[in-house]
Amino acid sequence: MDQERIRNFSIIAHIDHGKSTLADRMLEITGVVSKREAREQILDGMDLERERGITIKAVGVTLPWTKDGVEYQLNLIDTPGHVDFSYEVSRSLAACEGAILLVDSTQGVEAQTVANCYLAVEGDLEIIPVLNKVDLQTSMPDDVAEEIENSLGLDATDAPHVSGKTGQGVKELLDRIVDQVPAPTGDRNAPLRALVIDAIYDDYRGIVVHIRVVDGVLEAKKKIMLMSSKSTYDINEVGIFQPKETSTGKLEAGEVGYFWGAIKTLDDIHIGETVTYAKDAGEVAAVALPGYAEVQPMVYAGIYPSFNADLPVLRKALDKLRLNDASFTYESEKSEALGFGFRCGFLGLLHMDVVQERIERESNVQMIQTAPSVKYEVLKNDGETIVINSPTLLPDPNFIDEIREPMVRASVVTPPEYLGLIMTFNEEKRGSYVRQEHIGQNRVILVYDLPLAEIVFDYYDKLKSGTRGYATLSYDVLGYYAADLIRLNVLVNGVEVDALSAICHRSVAEVRGRDLCQRLRKEIPRHMFDVPIQAAIGGRVVARETVKALRKDVTAKCYGGDITRKRKLLDKQKEGKKRMKHVGNVEIPQKAFLSILGGGDDGKKKKK
């Protein structure tokens, strides 16, 4: 289609502001899916995403739309709405000329609204603020419009009022997209340049690559080249999403769609890659498109099979997961306490949760996850700088000149009554104040620089519970900064348990050590002997608790010679012990390995 009649746009929003519902209405109204077909939230393809109401992967879909008798092709590129996945937002936005900034008119501007809007501004996109959920009684469109103007500097006076649920205002919004979002301006006669937006593994076809064609024309059955690696691949099929893949034979500059061919693994292709033709298939582009920085995992945790024999099954599950999620990394790791397992890297806590749940669901492997930590830079006194992703890798303090930790700039959007509480909390978390800004009568943005480790530890849960869920958080990584960090070791019955050690700031080490010992005391069952639990910095014990020895564990009777029954009872009790990990003479339940987390009871983070 003529570029003049193409519009590429994304919807950006804070989680739960109704992005997927609006997208579904757009699909329905443009006739891409019938009402009958319209399942709830079609774009969230994965079960887990639907359950949690989050979008993880970007998906593009082509919508036909006629305005004033002219046919247009609107390409909607979906974006994730969670802080963990902001890099995916930016890469979706790179394929667009415009963005709908969707704000729930019953809630107002939230942290991710701001963060995602900044990404769109940086990407030089045309931004259309849209007020959603106007069908609800609690909708306050005027107040929210004012918030948008105050916080984002966007004119929201004539922002469309829509309801993704009822479809109200959606047609008008589609017209607005035609009017306001600029058409793409690529050169169809230039050599092919297509931006890789995403890549999805498929058992039958290998990698299905999602692309935006910037210049030239991509045709099926030709050989393409990836500009960074110079590797070439034959491609079989080219098409668009409607929302299922529909082969079109070619994609022209300005269009969004997919291709698949001989690319078999995600390691062969990088998101943000530029695709052009191989030498013998067409003209080779001279300069690649600006890509994006490779995404780096921010949070690391150990994942171990509950039963050692499951190690191969777990490895297979991780392999499979990685096929579809290049942002997730893993490497083999051995723990004294837990045996063989994997050190895994995640974008954030939600990502970690999603990965863990997916492994358990898809592979049926029971596993132990250790408490998450961040990546540290260590300057050794021989001048070498190493990067460690596990507390156990921290060298002896005698060899360390400096430890640096990742800092983030965290923005919290909150009703003003919680300001004091959040500021106190941020100070406790070693934060330093940056600024605050009133964006509406009832809403403040508070910006602090904070160590990422603190956010990973328990920040989010405490923020949510302290503000009854009203405060929202987003953050950007600033870089690494030196801090007075130490390794807190845990000894159970005199044996150091590597999987329980943590890196933390010296000022909080004692408090955290005490807290940790108390948690462990509750988790570790009583044994036939006293089990001391100690937290130590180097050789200095900073906290101690004792799990007192069992005093009585004996059945009085033998049931009139019914030895079988008695033994079955003992066997059953023993079964429960099998799931525990043995450290020296002590049996530690798997749950205990998460007790190092400060947050919720079981360390699980629910939908954010």
Added chain:
Amino acid sequence: MTPNTPSLSVPKGLPVARPPGLPLEAWTPRGLYVHLPFCARRCPYCEFAVTPLRQDVERRYLAALALEAERRIPPAWRPTTLYLGGGTPAELTGEGVSRLVQILGPAAQGAREVTLEANPRTLLARKLGPLVAGLGVTRLSLGAQSFQAKLLAGLGRFHRAEDVTRAAVLAREHGLALSLDLIFAVPGQTSADLERDLDATLALEPAHVSLYNLTFEPGTAFDKRRLAGELVPQPEERQAELFDLARERLKAAGFLHYEISNFGRPGQLSLHNRLYWRNAGYLGLGNSAASHLKGERLSNHRDVADYASALERGELPIAEREHLDPDAKVRETAYLALRTSEGIVPERFERDTGHDPRVFFAREFARLCEIGVLQDRAGRIQLSGRGVSLADAVARELL
């Protein structure tokens, strides 16, 4: 007769080669247990297979028992011990007593120890007399439980302290060794309460005392009340203290603490129960009764009607069978032996199982000794003083 009838061959010496991992005594059954399920009423903490006494049920039951005895007791077999448990065997009707004597009389000939369980309130001379005369009862096991009204009421017992005294006198008149059952760690029980119970117990000069820690067995009325929060078990620490108090008192009074819950004067230890702990062979008759025959463990239908119906149909009343592999057998033998003060006697253990326990359990023993719950002293491996209270925890290490 069904083809799978396990007949109990009469041992004339050892009939066939004994398979490894099977105690010598398991091959040659020495004991006979007979379950008599009738009780005036069910005690709220009890989870044994009991049923209210009704004459028609008793008739049917004893007819079934006669069938089972005929099927399973070989004509010339003479067990060393006979144990009449329940239920309350002494609660049978006069007619029932005669029938029982008829059924078991021949087998009971020459038994060295014949125990009868009885309730202090319902034990009557006119029942005891025929049982002593017909079956050669030598021991009376009396469910005293406590001597204090408030604790007896708490336990749902309907007898009084005087009943125990009366029954003890009756036992003595019939020349029986007296064994008293006591229950401790009853909710609300103080150390002084237990002291008083022990005083009263010792005053009756029993030959034997069984001291049972109250447990809340699933399905019992007590357990339901516990789950509802109406009954609060004594804290573990407290239970251990009460146990320590009682065992010290009994030891000081000249009793041997020869099994976790059992104390006896020298020469008065229960021979029958020792068969269980030695992993020896025994035959159990009646509903819910367990047998250990030629290395196989069998248990009968729990329900009286199921039990009787099976026999009436011409079948054996066996509900479950279990055949342990040799390794499991060795472990079971060890854990049972550790319940006794005798502990594991290496020579006998090796003779019975084919394994030197110190080799087979080298790692486990080393760890348990280090922890201080086990000791290897004077040629035997035993639970330490502290270990006695942790016997189940130790057992889990060995199984």
